[in-house]
Structure formats: structure tokens, C-alpha cells
Amino acid sequence: MAYARAEALTRLGQRLFFDPALSASGKLACATCHDPKVGFGPPNALAVQAGGKDLQQLGLRAVPSLKYLQTVPQFSEHYFESDDEGDASIDNGPTGGLTWDGRVDRHRDQAAVPLLSPFEMANATPGDVVKRLREREYTEAFEAIFGAAVLADDSKAFAALGEALAVYQEDSRTFYPYSSKYDAYLAGRARLTPQEARGLALFEDPNKGNCASCHRSRVGNDGTPPQFTDYGLIALGLPRNPVIAANADSAFFDLGLCGPLRSDLADRAEYCGLFRTPSLRNVALRRTFFHNGLVHDLRRAVAFYVERDTEPEKWYPRNADGTVRKFDDLPRPYQTNVNQNPPLGPRPDNRPVLTAAEIDDIVAFLGTLTDGFPQNP
Incomplete structure (x- = not known):
């Protein structure tokens, strides 16, 4: 019944x-x-x-x-991971909930x-x-x-x-069919190409892409397939997108967790600029990336993480004196919220953490997350 x-x-x-x-x-x-x-x-x-x-x-x-929203936890300002995923004593901060905020x-x-x-x-x-x-x-x-x-x-x-x-x-x-090539690979029913395998290694390497720190790629201890997100909310410091009509007003800012579409946390300055980390499953099908739709190419989306702090002139406008105006879509008081974890953040030699070829490898791996891979190749 x-x-x-x-x-x-x-x-x-x-x-x-x-x-x-x-x-x-x-x-x-x-x-x-x-x-x-x-x-x-x-x-x-x-x-x-x-x-x-x-x-x-x-x-x-x-x-x-x-897709793949079935395991998103309820929103919490203080999310503690379960014992089978990590140290339960670590407060991961704002986590969960549906929609970008x-x-x-x-x-x-x-x-x-x-x-x-x-x-x-x-x-x-x-x-x-x-x-x-x-x-x-x-x-x-x-x-x-x-x-x-x-x-x-x-x-x-x-x-x-x-x-x-x-x-x-x-x-x-x-x-949530879990029918991608990567799912087949995890089940022993498919093999990654050399480039895809290199991309996976770079994706997981904390000293290279470090993508898996937020977009988790390993099967859980309970056998749960990887969701390719930790459900967290972080500030990436994306450039302002002039295509969004509301941005024509220089006083308008989309601050994610603290407004304008969400109102209950408007007074929490430490949350301003934070948006939900989406799953990367089926990401290769998209032609619009990030919460403000700034990027329209998957390779360029990956490159943002590599170049944001090492080559900011590629992404942000310049001030009248020629200096680069980083994080121009966040008011200055909230710019300290911007995530600095690798591959983001400054580099001692200002050299990007990934080469152009390595970016290509990660993009090739991301292509394995698309559903619909033949079940009996």
C-alpha cells in the first residue's frame, strides 16, 4: 500500500x-x-x-x-562530522540546507x-x-x-x-542513480584512462588540487557512495558578475548566508559571502558555474581556484591606480571571510599550484562523474 x-x-x-x-x-x-x-x-x-x-x-x-540532494543534512551553524567520516570533535561551521544559502x-x-x-x-x-x-x-x-x-x-x-x-x-x-563512470570504477566495472587517473590523483592530493577537501570523492566507511560535497558553506570571493541586473546598483551585494534571500542570519557578519558547496556529480554537463553564474566553461571554473590569488588580474577589475580590486563582490568588512585553503590563497613563489596540463587532467576526471555510463561496457 x-x-x-x-x-x-x-x-x-x-x-x-x-x-x-x-x-x-x-x-x-x-x-x-x-x-x-x-x-x-x-x-x-x-x-x-x-x-x-x-x-x-x-x-x-x-x-x-x-540531483544528489537526498543526503544533504539540515542546516546547522555548527556541524560535527560523524565518527565514520572524521574527527567528531571538529566544528565544521555552517553546513547543510538546500538552496545556495x-x-x-x-x-x-x-x-x-x-x-x-x-x-x-x-x-x-x-x-x-x-x-x-x-x-x-x-x-x-x-x-x-x-x-x-x-x-x-x-x-x-x-x-x-x-x-x-x-x-x-x-x-x-x-x-540519484549513481550511474557514472566513476561509480563503475569504484565498483570494479570500469577503468579510468591515464589522464582521468592523473586527474583523480590531483583532485585528491592536498598539495595540488585539494578538491576533495570540500568535494569528497571516497566511499564512506558505511559503503555510501561519494557525494562530491561536504555540504559546507564557504566564501570563494568570486568577481562581481555585471550580467546580473541587480548588480547594476553598486550598493547591492548578494551575501549568501546573511542575505538578501535569507534573512534569519543577516546580523552574522562572519557568514556574509558564504554559499553552499554543490556536488560535482554531472558538473561536466553544466555551462554555468558558481553561485553567480560568472563562468561558462568547466576548465575555466577549475582555473579560478588556481589563479584567483596568483594571477588575480585575470579575474578582477583594476582600480584607477592600476591595482587589482580583488573580491569586488564583497564589501571590505566581509573580505576576511574569503576561503584561503589550498589551492586558494597566496603561494610563496606566486606560482600556480597546478599547471595547465594538470588542470586539463582534473577536467578529464570530472567528466567521469556524469550519469549514464554504460552498465555493461
Whole structure:
């Protein structure tokens, strides 16, 4: 009985996910921005997507992937790792939560964000969503699961809609199949090419890429496949992206954990500029990288970590006196929050920690994280 209900909820959630009629414009579905063909991430190379009632309102952040979110822990300001992953006495600081700033913990709550966002699906209230829902051809399926009276109560109907979307996004076959070449490699069913193997070694080497310090690549002691994220929130000090319309106002700053889309931590200066570390699974399918969509090429995204502090002139604007204006998307009081762990941070000889060939090797390895690798090659 429970299995049959879950299957029915999954089918209903899928219909809701692909239905543009639930938006104020009638043209924007969840799947419009979270395209299954590209790992449920953005379907194009735009830094941010357009939405709103007229599809002319630009968002503030790049669209994240919705895959591999099933193990994201609830947001905590003080996250202590379990004994089987590391020293439980170490406070890893702000960790977890969904969205770029971790402001919601459950899929059903995350589903409400785009439905009600003025620059996404642009419904003014949950009641507006339910009004549109009542006009859809699948209301009978909705009532069969939640009861004949559910659509008469806006609050209950909106909660039910969130549940259906959540169950769909928790479908393992679709959202966390663990079907990449790297998964096959870990299972002994595939071999990495020499370049991919070099890339993996560089990815994990704390003195080289050190990528695995945040994007964990090893199987857990309990056999859990690697998620390629530690779920943490950090400040990368990215350059300001002029493509984002809100950035035309020099007084505007997207500070992530301390606002403007999240408000409960607005007074925590030490959190300003922090954004969630995404999983790198299916990253090679993306054409937009980082929370502000600044970069549109995976190799260049890797290069940012290598060049940010050794060759900042490649990334940041110059002041009138010719000096480089680093971290120009963060007010000066918050620039001390910017992460300095290797490969970031200054180098004694100012020499990048990775060569151009080594960057290419890491990019080749990242290509092995794409789902859909043949199961019987």
C-alpha cells in the first residue's frame, strides 16, 4: 500500500514538475530551469534565468542542480562530522540546507521557493498556485491520493503539492542513480584512462588540487557512495558578475548566508559571502558555474581556484591606480571571510599550484562523474 502510494506520488510529482501552467506566466515549469537533460541544472549558458509574470525578471543566482540532494543534512551553524567520516570533535561551521544559502531543509519546502519567487514562477500566494492547480487535468489523480476535499483548502492543497514534488525529487532512479563512470570504477566495472587517473590523483592530493577537501570523492566507511560535497558553506570571493541586473546598483551585494534571500542570519557578519558547496556529480554537463553564474566553461571554473590569488588580474577589475580590486563582490568588512585553503590563497613563489596540463587532467576526471555510463561496457 505504501509502495503504491509512493509510486502514485512520484508520477503526480513528475507531472507537477513539468507543468508550466502552475506559474503566473503559464510558461515556466520547474523543468524549464532544471532540465533533466543536463543533470536537472540550467538548460543554457545564461548566468541567471528569466522568470516572473512576464518572463522578464532576472534572478540573482545561477540555477543549481537538483540531483544528489537526498543526503544533504539540515542546516546547522555548527556541524560535527560523524565518527565514520572524521574527527567528531571538529566544528565544521555552517553546513547543510538546500538552496545556495541553505535556508530550507526539506524538498517540500524547497519546492515552494520557485513557486512563490517574484523572479521565478511568480505566484503571489500559495492560494494562487492552488487556483491554477484546480484547473489542471490531473486533479482526479491529486484527489485520489490526498482525498476529495484537499483542493478546497488552499493550505492543505499547497502542502500536498509540495509533498508530491518532494517524493518525485527523491526518486532514486531519476535523481540519484549513481550511474557514472566513476561509480563503475569504484565498483570494479570500469577503468579510468591515464589522464582521468592523473586527474583523480590531483583532485585528491592536498598539495595540488585539494578538491576533495570540500568535494569528497571516497566511499564512506558505511559503503555510501561519494557525494562530491561536504555540504559546507564557504566564501570563494568570486568577481562581481555585471550580467546580473541587480548588480547594476553598486550598493547591492548578494551575501549568501546573511542575505538578501535569507534573512534569519543577516546580523552574522562572519557568514556574509558564504554559499553552499554543490556536488560535482554531472558538473561536466553544466555551462554555468558558481553561485553567480560568472563562468561558462568547466576548465575555466577549475582555473579560478588556481589563479584567483596568483594571477588575480585575470579575474578582477583594476582600480584607477592600476591595482587589482580583488573580491569586488564583497564589501571590505566581509573580505576576511574569503576561503584561503589550498589551492586558494597566496603561494610563496606566486606560482600556480597546478599547471595547465594538470588542470586539463582534473577536467578529464570530472567528466567521469556524469550519469549514464554504460552498465555493461
